Amino acid sequence: MISTLGRFSLALAFGLALYGVVVSVLGARRRRPSLVESGRGAVYAVFGLASFAVLLMEAALVGRDFSVQYVARNGSLGTPLFYTIIALWGALEGSILLWIWILALMTLLAVVIEGGRSREAIPYVTAVLLSIQVFFLFLATFPANPFTPLFPPPADGRGPNPLLQNHPLMAIHPPCLYAGYVGWSVPYAFAMAALISGRLGEDWIRTVRRWSIVAWGFLTIGIILGGWWSYAVLGWGGYWAWDPVENASFLPWLTGTAFLHTVMVQERRKMLKVWNLALIITTFSLTIFGTFLTRSGILSSVHAFSESTIGPLFLAFIALILLVSFGLLVYRSDGLKAEGDLESLVSRESAFLMNNLLLLGFAFAVFLGTLFPLLSEAVRGVKVSVGEPFFNTVNVPIGLVLIFLMGVGPLIAWRRASLESLRRTFTIPLILAFLGTGVSSFLGVRGLYPLLAFAAAVFAATTVIQEFVRGARTRRRITGEGYLAALSNLTRRGRRRYGGLIVHLGVVLVAIGITASTVFRQEKEVTLARGESLHLGRYQVRFDELSAWQEPHRFVVQGTFTVLNSARKVAEMRPSKRFYRSEQQPIGTVDVRSTPREDLYLILSSFAQDGSSATLKMLIRPLVMWIWIGGAVMALGALVAIWPDRRRVLAAEAAKERVAWQPGRS
Amino acid sequence: MATWKKLIVPAIILPVLLLLAYGFKTDPRQVPSPLVNRPAPPFSLRAFDGGSASLEQLQGKPVVLNFWASWCFPACYEEAPALEAAWQAYRDRGVMVIGVDIQDRDADARAFLERFKLTFPNGPDLQGKVSIDYGVYGVPETFFIRRDGTIHYKHVGALTKQVLQSKIEEML
Numbered sequence: 153m154i155s156t157l158g159r160f161s162l163a164l165a166f167g168l169a170l171y172g173v174v175v176s177v178l179g180a181r182r183r184r185p186s187l188v189e190s191g192r193g194a195v196y197a198v199f200g201l202a203s204f205a206v207l208l209m210e211a212a213l214v215g216r217d218f219s220v221q222y223v224a225r226n227g228s229l230g231t232p233l234f235y236t237i238i239a240l241w242g243a244l245e246g247s248i249l250l251w252i253w254i255l256a257l258m259t260l261l262a263v264v265i266e267g268g269r270s271r272e273a274i275p276y277v278t279a280v281l282l283s284i285q286v287f288f289l290f291l292a293t294f295p296a297n298p299f300t301p302l303f304p305p306p307a308d309g310r311g312p313n314p315l316l317q318n319h320p321l322m323a324i325h326p327p328c329l330y331a332g333y334v335g336w337s338v339p340y341a342f343a344m345a346a347l348i349s350g351r352l353g354e355d356w357i358r359t360v361r362r363w364s365i366v367a368w369g370f371l372t373i374g375i376i377l378g379g380w381w382s383y384a385v386l387g388w389g390g391y392w393a394w395d396p397v398e399n400a401s402f403l404p405w406l407t408g409t410a411f412l413h414t415v416m417v418q419e420r421r422k423m424l425k426v427w428n429l430a431l432i433i434t435t436f437s438l439t440i441f442g443t444f445l446t447r448s449g450i451l452s453s454v455h456a457f458s459e460s461t462i463g464p465l466f467l468a469f470i471a472l473i474l475l476v477s478f479g480l481l482v483y484r485s486d487g488l489k490a491e492g493d494l495e496s497l498v499s500r501e502s503a504f505l506m507n508n509l510l511l512l513g514f515a516f517a518v519f520l521g522t523l524f525p526l527l528s529e530a531v532r533g534v535k536v537s538v539g540e541p542f543f544n545t546v547n548v549p550i551g552l553v554l555i556f557l558m559g560v561g562p563l564i565a566w567r568r569a570s571l572e573s574l575r576r577t578f579t580i581p582l583i584l585a586f587l588g589t590g591v592s593s594f595l596g597v598r599g600l601y602p603l604l605a606f607a608a609a610v611f612a613a614t615t616v617i618q619e620f621v622r623g624a625r626t627r628r629r630i631t632g633e634g635y636l637a638a639l640s641n642l643t644r645r646g647r648r649r650y651g652g653l654i655v656h657l658g659v660v661l662v663a664i665g666i667t668a669s670t671v672f673r674q675e676k677e678v679t680l681a682r683g684e685s686l687h688l689g690r691y692q693v694r695f696d697e698l699s700a701w702q703e704p705h706r707f708v709v710q711g712t713f714t715v716l717n718s719a720r721k722v723a724e725m726r727p728s729k730r731f732y733r734s735e736q737q738p739i740g741t742v743d744v745r746s747t748p749r750e751d752l753y754l755i756l757s758s759f760a761q762d763g764s765s766a767t768l769k770m771l772i773r774p775l776v777m778w779i780w781i782g783g784a785v786m787a788l789g790a791l792v793a794i795w796p797d798r799r800r801v802l803a804a805e806a807a808k809e810r811v812a813w814q815p816g817r818s
Numbered sequence: 819m820a821t822w823k824k825l826i827v828p829a830i831i832l833p834v835l836l837l838l839a840y841g842f843k844t845d846p847r848q849v850p851s852p853l854v855n856r857p858a859p860p861f862s863l864r865a866f867d868g869g870s871a872s873l874e875q876l877q878g879k880p881v882v883l884n885f886w887a888s889w890c891f892p893a894c895y896e897e898a899p900a901l902e903a904a905w906q907a908y909r910d911r912g913v914m915v916i917g918v919d920i921q922d923r924d925a926d927a928r929a930f931l932e933r934f935k936l937t938f939p940n941g942p943d944l945q946g947k948v949s950i951d952y953g954v955y956g957v958p959e960t961f962f963i964r965r966d967g968t969i970h971y972k973h974v975g976a977l978t979k980q981v982l983q984s985k986i987e988e989m990l
Contacts, residue, residue, distance in 0.1 A: 467835065470838075526838075
């Protein structure tokens, strides 16, 4: 029943999306508002059907309807309700369904929110977004149908992958990441609409500004949460491994970040038009590339879904996107001449250009590193794996310069910066950066890169704080408000600017967290008999006992360890290993004690079956928590930047009013 | 835009697409072992039947070192009879077959040995040390160790009679 309904609604949505593409294009070409209106109807209908399909899938999962193959594979009677619900994105077919739903939602929002302001563009935007939807609905209707029935239904299902039912972060990491991926479809659709319709002014840039920040914000949260999940679940004490699929999420982030910066140059100076279009096309293509990598099985990765037949389809889709998009870009290139010139190398434009070159260099290095194993095998027939050393060697210096530029960019003047303004702006940050380097060296930081990292972080942070302080002080002088009121009003008046600065502060925190947790990392692995202790850093960890028990869906072996800090007990920690029926390997569950200063990370590597001894791996990673906090700060900054102004809303309302009165609108 | 600039785009995109397409032909899980032609890492095992086996004792004999587990279905179940057959066929010519059971429960492992009537030495890798030293990625994996203690060949996945026979003959 559910299976039939589900397949039917997906097939219907597929047909309607296709219909929507055709009528939207026809409506725009022949200037037939009724057709455009019908395309809009298709958007609503697709969203309705996609929502219905998601609800059906949830009903099947929660109701343990094993006559649906997906449920039989990813649900089981013993799986807790929470993990049953989120099993929607635990495997290939369900994740595509979620993707479809998010895309349908974004399309709906784009049409509703921008429908008034961008009337000319919206039919093309609709057509582009629905075309993307057609592809995903095609996958869900034919090769990766989540509602494929299973007959006869088994008595019990296999249950979700244990790694995906080990931590609540699994509930938000994938949806955020998907929202980040899918979110880039909207700016891309507006860019394509501009190219198709030939209205190549700065309108599309202004419209997609906020959409890009939303997509970027979700992508940022998704990536940081992914790191956190990996840290909390995978039990190797790290949060980033340059795994192909991690890289795949990082690539659109890098190019998207570049785009967010150069749109400002285009808005202000009408330069870099082709560049921005190319960036948004690249970013969007990379989001699809990321999905492709996860689902094609061409590279080995912890994220790889089971191998499936949809890889070639994805590749064809990527080829089509690149061909059509860049083809259009080349076709329209004559209408995309820059109207401004770079006047000085010491200016914000050039800082942004530098930032773009670095971000793209970074992206290129990551891309190359990710695909190099494939390249090497294709060209030389040699299997290689590219690991951390490559990525770190290439990207750490780029990252350092980027952090430094992050301090320069927002403060340096447009067009041409005077020596006087440079002195006024950067004296204090530079002095503090020097002091900061001295202090970190005194605290035991060694090596060029770590010292530079702290120096750049202090420099960038100081510029941001200085900017807030100076702004608030000026405002206070003029209006007589208190410091806090001045600070909040300042931010409210320039949301985009100050939101951006908050994001920069977040990046600095992340950078500090990464540097400290990498440079000062300590670890030790020892087999302990009961009562024995392990010493590392300030801590002494004593092995107390081993216990084991059976749970409905797994068998758990847990070690109890007492953590002492200078002979005072600070915690009892319980890392464990969980054995799942369906899984070949036990899943280690780490226990982490997080403090702002450092994380203590315990892994139960192995144990004697009689409980007499346990092998414990212990890590101390300083300042890890600041990576997550930095991520939250970045998200907060993005939120500040997109928060609607009352003035703007009123203006938009007014615009809508005027549009509503336009004659000839049906 | 100048013509050469227009050509840049396909010049970049096409090779990337071709490369990705090539990816479908490869299997990323087939990883060559860096241990081939290097000395095999020493190991010692307490066998299920109470005996012991270590690389030191076996110096001068060709060794087939097989990593398996009772939960490894179907691959380990497919190759078990072939391993036993090879052991029976070559033990008189000095070849040793040794099984290393990894990440397993004692009872399950013993049931597995019983089921296939395996008579060559088998022992659990209690601390996971042997599998880590050999860089075992998954089970089953099998290492063929020459008389001089260097690794001749690493096989990933279920063994067949043919592979066992030809690799053992090469070492003799």
